[in-house]
Amino acid sequence: MKSRSLLSALSLEPQDIPPIWLMRQAGRYLPEYQKIRQNFKNFLDMIKKPDICAELAMQPINRFDLDASILFSDILTIPSALGLGLEFGEGHGPVFSKPISSTEDIQRLPTEVPHEELNYVYEAVLATRKVLPSNIPLIGFCGSPWTLAAYSIEGKGSKDFHKTKKFITNYPKEVTELLNTLTQACFEYLKEQVKCGVEALQIFDSWADILSLQDFQNLSLNPTQKLVELLRKDKLTSEIPIILFEKAPPRDLTELDLKNITCLSLHWSQNLVMTSERFYGIKALQGNLDPSILKNSDEEIEQAIQYILNSMHGYPGFIFNLGHGITPDIEPSKVQLMIDLVRGN
Ligand code: CP3
Numbered sequence: 001m002k003s004r005s006l007l008s009a010l011s012l013e014p015q016d017i018p019p020i021w022l023m024r025q026a027g028r029y030l031p032e033y034q035k036i037r038q039n040f041k042n043f044l045d046m047i048k049k050p051d052i053c054a055e056l057a058m059q060p061i062n063r064f065d066l067d068a069s070i071l072f073s074d075i076l077t078i079p080s081a082l083g084l085g086l087e088f089g090e091g092h093g094p095v096f097s098k099p100i101s102s103t104e105d106i107q108r109l110p111t112e113v114p115h116e117e118l119n120y121v122y123e124a125v126l127a128t129r130k131v132l133p134s135n136i137p138l139i140g141f142c143g144s145p146w147t148l149a150a151y152s153i154e155g156k157g158s159k160d161f162h163k164t165k166k167f168i169t170n171y172p173k174e175v176t177e178l179l180n181t182l183t184q185a186c187f188e189y190l191k192e193q194v195k196c197g198v199e200a201l202q203i204f205d206s207w208a209d210i211l212s213l214q215d216f217q218n219l220s221l222n223p224t225q226k227l228v229e230l231l232r233k234d235k236l237t238s239e240i241p242i243i244l245f246e247k248a249p250p251r252d253l254t255e256l257d258l259k260n261i262t263c264l265s266l267h268w269s270q271n272l273v274m275t276s277e278r279f280y281g282i283k284a285l286q287g288n289l290d291p292s293i294l295k296n297s298d299e300e301i302e303q304a305i306q307y308i309l310n311s312m313h314g315y316p317g318f319i320f321n322l323g324h325g326i327t328p329d330i331e332p333s334k335v336q337l338m339i340d341l342v343r344g345n
Contacts, residue, residue, distance in 0.1 A: 004343070006068040006137050010200060010241040010262050010284050012317040018309070019067035020342050021139075022335070023245070023265070024325030025060040026072050030332060032059050043088035044080070047073050053124035054131050061136060063332065064339050068137050068200070071128060071193070073121050075143030075204055078185050079152045081117035082109050092156075099155030100167075103174040106181075113185040115192065122196045129197035139243075140198030142189055144205035145182040145227060146220035149175065151207070152182075161210045168219065179223045187230040194237050202243040202265065203227070209248040216250045228260045243286060247324065254278040268323025273311050276318075284317030291322045294334040301334060305341045 002016035009019050027033055033056060040046040047053060053072040061069050076094055080086035085097035100106060115122075129138055143151070151157075153164045168175045190201050208220050224244065231237040245265035246253060253264060254275055264279065266272055266287035276285055293304045312318040320342045326335070339345075 004067055006319060007199060007241070009317050009319050010243075012281065012284060014314075014316045015318075017343050018312070018318050018320040020320040020339060021066045021068035021070065022060070022322050022326055023070075025064075025066060025070065026056045027326065028328035029326055029330045029335075030059055030063070032063070041090075043074075044086060047077075047124070048120040050120060050123035050127040054127040057128045057138075058131055061132070064336060066136075066339070068139055069128065069132050070139040070202070071121075071125055071141060071198065073124055073141075075141070075147065075206070076151060077118060077121055078113075078142065078182065078189060079148055081114050082152075082181075082185070084152055094151075094156065096152065096155045100153045100178065103171055106174045106178045109178070109181055111181065113188045115188070118189060118192070121189070122192050125193050125196035125198055137199040138197060139200045139202055140190060140193035141202040141204060142186045144203050144208075144220060145179045145186055145223035146211070147205050147207045148182045148186070149178050149219070150210065152178070161207070164210070168215065175219065179219065183223045183227050183230070186227050187234075190227075190231060191234060191237055194240055200241040200243065200262075201231070201237075202245060205244065205246045205249070208246045209250070211250055213250050220246075220249075221256070225259065232260050241284075243284075258283070263317070263319065265321060266323060270323070272308060276312060276315050280315065284319060285312070285315065286319040286321045288321070288323035289338070291324055291326050291330065294326070294330045294338065298334075298337060301337060302341055305338060309342065 004015050004017040004019045006019040009015050057069050057072040060066055076086055084099060087095050087097060089095060132138055150161060150164045153167050154161055203224060205220055211220055228242055241262040243263040243265050244261045248267050248269045263284035263286055266275060268288050268290035270288060272288050279285060289304060289308060293301055
């Protein structure tokens, strides 16, 4: 049988076929997801049910025979547990009813991560690991400290993140404090996920793109590297593969060391060829098909996939993925086509 193992690829072992999984592989583009989702008014109520999370994580595995499963949860569970009042309303993205608006709001945050408030996530890991075939690895995840800080300050998604940018200019010291709190919380959160059975971790820096070059280093990369160091220093997580997704970062990743990060998950705007030349034999690479290409004709999809496969042929540690999360307007049949093309079926 031809090899296509995510964990082996993360160890830079050459695979016969690139392992494939998809960012946001469980979600609204799947009719079987919609069927379960309609039973819950609120997304947050749904992710608090471990057995439902396990079932949702299994859906794309059952349908597409993907090479990895990702925990079904969300990156906003940590700010929610810190008391910011997370709401997933109908028809719009997540909103915090009590965002961070003053320096007092930062001082008021619990200094210890309230694990009891996050127990539902750890239960979801246990429930998923129970139903997932043993040869399919489970990926745990969190948002980067920066992305969580930006969401906590802005209170919701935004085009220009004006409130956040004003806050980081006016209160640099307090923002550092907030990032430290979130870094520690992410560390303990990921460690607990590992304890419950996840075999790889992905950190989502989904709002890297709103920062200037200087702020990207100080507010995003430095706290993320600190989180990685905490994981590497802990006996339980010292060997766990760590995947980092930077969404359209203002700095070219090839200029960076990104110490102790096992794999870079490339945004679709990034140059896969240049990145693969820089990190050959050093890091695994994951990516990076623009998800919107899956709305095109089969021929166009095939062309884009062939380009990636040709570029990465012979790269030890290549994992096929999208260059950002799959969107609800994509046909599952196009996803099947992509997987067949990657596997040469
Ligand atoms: O298979 C999976 O990846 C499912 C697990 C998962 C979800 N969110 C479920 C979800 C993961 C890994 C995430 C990560 C996440 N959440 C990110 C980072 C990845 C990225 O896309 O950059 C971010 C920024 C969030 C925050 C978030 N959660 C937003 C902005 C939204 C609303 C818009 C959207 O993308 O749907 C959510 C809600 C959410 N999280 C849904 C799902 C399946 C849709 C909820 C619904 O059914 O109404």
